[in-house]
Amino acid sequence: MRIGSLAVTVLSWALSASATVLLNEQVVDNPYPGQAANISLDDSWRTYDAGADEIAYKGRWDSKHISWWTAAGIKLQFSGEQLAVSFGADTSEGVLVAYRIGSLEWQYSNVTADYTYQFVSSETLKDIDAGNEKIFELRVSNWGPQIASVSVAQDAALTKPPTFDKRVEIIGGSLTTGQFASYESLSGWAFLLAQGLGNVEYTITAYPGVCLADLKCYGGGVHGMPWWWHRASDPGSRARGMYGDEPEMFDVKGDQPADLVIIQMGGNDHRKPNEVSGADYYHDYLRLVDDIVHIWPQTTVVLLSQWGQWTLEGTKYVPSVLYESETKRVHDHFKEHHYVRYFDTKGVLQYNDISPKNHPTDIGHVKLASHLLQWIKIMMRWDLEPTGEVQHNTLYWNNQQEY
Numbered sequence: 055m056r057i058g059s060l061a062v063t064v065l066s067w068a069l070s071a072s073a074t075v076l077l078n079e080q081v082v083d084n085p086y087p088g089q090a091a092n093i094s095l096d097d098s099w100r101t102y103d104a105g106a107d108e109i110a111y112k113g114r115w116d117s118k119h120i121s122w123w124t125a126a127g128i129k130l131q132f133s134g135e136q137l138a139v140s141f142g143a144d145t146s147e148g149v150l151v152a153y154r155i156g157s158l159e160w161q162y163s164n165v166t167a168d169y170t171y172q173f174v175s176s177e178t179l180k181d182i183d184a185g186n187e188k189i190f191e192l193r194v195s196n197w198g199p200q201i202a203s204v205s206v207a208q209d210a211a212l213t214k215p216p217t218f219d220k221r222v223e224i225i226g227g228s229l230t231t232g233q234f235a236s237y238e239s240l241s242g243w244a245f246l247l248a249q250g251l252g253n254v255e256y257t258i259t260a261y262p263g264v265c266l267a268d269l270k271c272y273g274g275g276v277h278g279m280p281w282w283w284h285r286a287s288d289p290g291s292r293a294r295g296m297y298g299d300e301p302e303m304f305d306v307k308g309d310q311p312a313d314l315v316i317i318q319m320g321g322n323d324h325r326k327p328n329e330v331s332g333a334d335y336y337h338d339y340l341r342l343v344d345d346i347v348h349i350w351p352q353t354t355v356v357l358l359s360q361w362g363q364w365t366l367e368g369t370k371y372v373p374s375v376l377y378e379s380e381t382k383r384v385h386d387h388f389k390e391h392h393y394v395r396y397f398d399t400k401g402v403l404q405y406n407d408i409s410p411k412n413h414p415t416d417i418g419h420v421k422l423a424s425h426l427l428q429w430i431k432i433m434m435r436w437d438l439e440p441t442g443e444v445q446h447n448t449l450y451w452n453n454q455q456e457y
């Protein structure tokens with residue numbers, strides 16, 4: 055694969071994890087509530103290695119148990135009152151993870167290669183009547199960890215948690231990854247939507263800079279989503295450093311079939327220097343959707359309209375849509391045969407839901423996720439779970455009443 059220097063820059067955007075969270079240019083105090091302590095494992099622990107059947111991997115991981123793409127995770131059912139995860143040498147420095155027990159609010163911690171972090175202790179559990187059915191879930195923000203092992207108390211055990219019957223897959227670029235939102239993936243609409251459904255398995259095959267059109271990105275010769283969808287690792291420079299031009303294949307057919315696939319693409323195709331033509335965009339969009347509906351004939355595929363810029367006209371801002379007619383043509387093409395739907399984001403996001411970095415604000419992500427949840431409830435007739443749309447670190451409130 056030929057990659058121009060520009061592509062290297064663009065696809066490396068997301069890779070620098072930082073201990074500082076800036077909110078509207080202000081440093082956030084205590085950015086990682088829940089920072090786990092690193093520990094040394096001793097005789098009081100029982101350890102399961104990364105390949106153990108008891109560990110349920112969610113999203114895309116490769117054969118070395120390295121996570122790729124957006125908000126991949128692990129889920130563990132455990133007994134006892136302690137749980138720790140050891141991270142392997144191929145973990146990105148200081149990568150941010152979110153973790154929780156059951157559907158309680160997510161906690162945040164950064165983790166580093168070759169360290170073991172204790173996420174659950176009797177202190178964590180002291181106010182929770184969790185019994186022996188405790189489910190621990192960890193999700194990754196910045197495309198980073200390698201799992202080396204999981205440990206519980208010496209006299210305790212891990213069991214694989216039950217798998218939800220339904221699965222959702224969301225495919226996109228940086229807007230879908232939550233790039234430039236407070237907690238990146240973990241503040242992004244795709245994660246908020248998927249975990250907001252409360253009882254579905256999900257995979258977010260999204261990465262900043264990825265194009266829909268194949269071999270037309272960043273000067274040509276760089277693959278697009280129809281190709282990447284079949285690869286375990288993402289198009290970033292970290293993966294390229296590890297696997298060069300031959301990333302591991304990902305067996306889409308072997309995965310739990312998706313009941314719902316949501317695609318949001320076009321932002322990177324449209325931008326300089328790519329400026330992919332409408333014809334090429336349409337061609338590869340058709341190719342991707344065709345591939346998906348052949349592999350999962352029962353799935354519903356939702357094509358999200360891709361917003362562009364808003365322009366001030368008189369006293370209102372007028373939205374634009376990228377590749378609107380092409381996306382509608384893809385929708386038309388499948389109308390007769392499959393459950394392919396078009397979701398118009400016009401009217402959901404407004405000009406002031408977009409940050410100075412040209413991506414949705416945290417609130418913009420919540421809006422999009424919430425509207426899509428209602429769409430899914432009405433169109434798919436899936437119930438919203440009472441434990442579904444739990445946000446985290448969004449306690450923005452006013453503590454003065456005098457104005």
Ligand SMILES: *[C@@H]1O[C@H](CO)[C@@H](O)[C@H](O)[C@H]1NC(C)=O
Pocket residue numbers: 091092166169
């Ligand atoms: C590990 O824990 C020690 C002791 O609390 C601390 O000083 C150190 O910064 C931690 N290192 C990492 C990488 O978490």
Ligand SMILES: *[C@@H]1O[C@H](CO)[C@@H](O)[C@H](O)[C@H]1NC(C)=O
Pocket residue numbers: 071072073085086089147148149164166
């Ligand atoms: C992890 O987060 C803590 C708390 O914010 C910070 O002090 C530390 O420097 C971070 N470590 C890395 C490696 O980013």
